[in-house]
Amino acid sequence: MKTSLFISLLWSASLVFAGAAHADAGHHHADSDDAIGQPGLMVDVTRTVKIDMGDNMRFTPADIRVRQGETVRFLVSNSGKLKHEMVIGSAAQLAQHAALMRKMPEMEHEDPNQVTVEPGKNDELVWKFDRTGTVDFACLEPGHYEASMVGKIVAAPAKASSN
Numbered sequence: 139m140k141t142s143l144f145i146s147l148l149w150s151a152s153l154v155f156a157g158a159a160h161a162d163a164g165h166h167h168a169d170s171d172d173a174i175g176q177p178g179l180m181v182d183v184t185r186t187v188k189i190d191m192g193d194n195m196r197f198t199p200a201d202i203r204v205r206q207g208e209t210v211r212f213l214v215s216n217s218g219k220l221k222h223e224m225v226i227g228s229a230a231q232l233a234q235h236a237a238l239m240r241k242m243p244e245m246e247h248e249d250p251n252q253v254t255v256e257p258g259k260n261d262e263l264v265w266k267f268d269r270t271g272t273v274d275f276a277c278l279e280p281g282h283y284e285a286s287m288v289g290k291i292v293a294a295p296a297k298a299s300s301n
Contacts, residue, residue, distance in 0.1 A: 195287040223254040
C-alpha cells in the first residue's frame with residue numbers, strides 16, 4: 139500500500155513538473171511530447187473514441203487525431219485475456235513508469251491519465267487537449283510496453299470559426 143501511494147505521488151509529481159516546465163505558451167513546440175492536456179470533465183466531452191486493447195499487444199486504433207480544445211472520452215475495451223491499461227504521457231514518462239512496473243509488477247495506481255481494464259471489461263478516460271502537439275499512450279503492464287503496446291495522439295490546431 140505504501141509503495142502504491144509513493145508511486146502514485148511520484149507519477150503525479152512528474153506530470154505537474156512536466157506541465158510547469160511547459161506552462162509558458164511562448165516556449166512550447168507543436169511537436170512537443172509532453173502531456174498537451176489534462177484530465178477532462180464528462181460534461182465537456184465533444185466526442186468519444188473507442189480503443190480496443192488485445193493480447194496481440196496492440197491498441198486499435200494506435201494513431202488518434204484530435205483538435206486543440208477538444209475534450210475526448212476514450213472508451214477503452216480489453217478484448218484479451220490479460221489485464222491491460224492505457225496511460226497517457228510523454229515518451230520519457232512512459233518509459234520511466236514502465237521501468238517501475240517491471241520492478242513492482244503488483245503495483246496498483248489510479249491516476250487521472252490512465253485506466254486499467256480487466257479482461258473482457260471496458261472503462262473510460264476523459265482528456266482535454268488544450269494545446270497542439272503529440273502525446274504518447276501505452277500499456278505499462280510488465281512486458282507490454284516492451285512488446286510495443288504503444289500509440290500516439292496528435293492534437294491539431296482548432297478549426298477556425300467561420301463568421
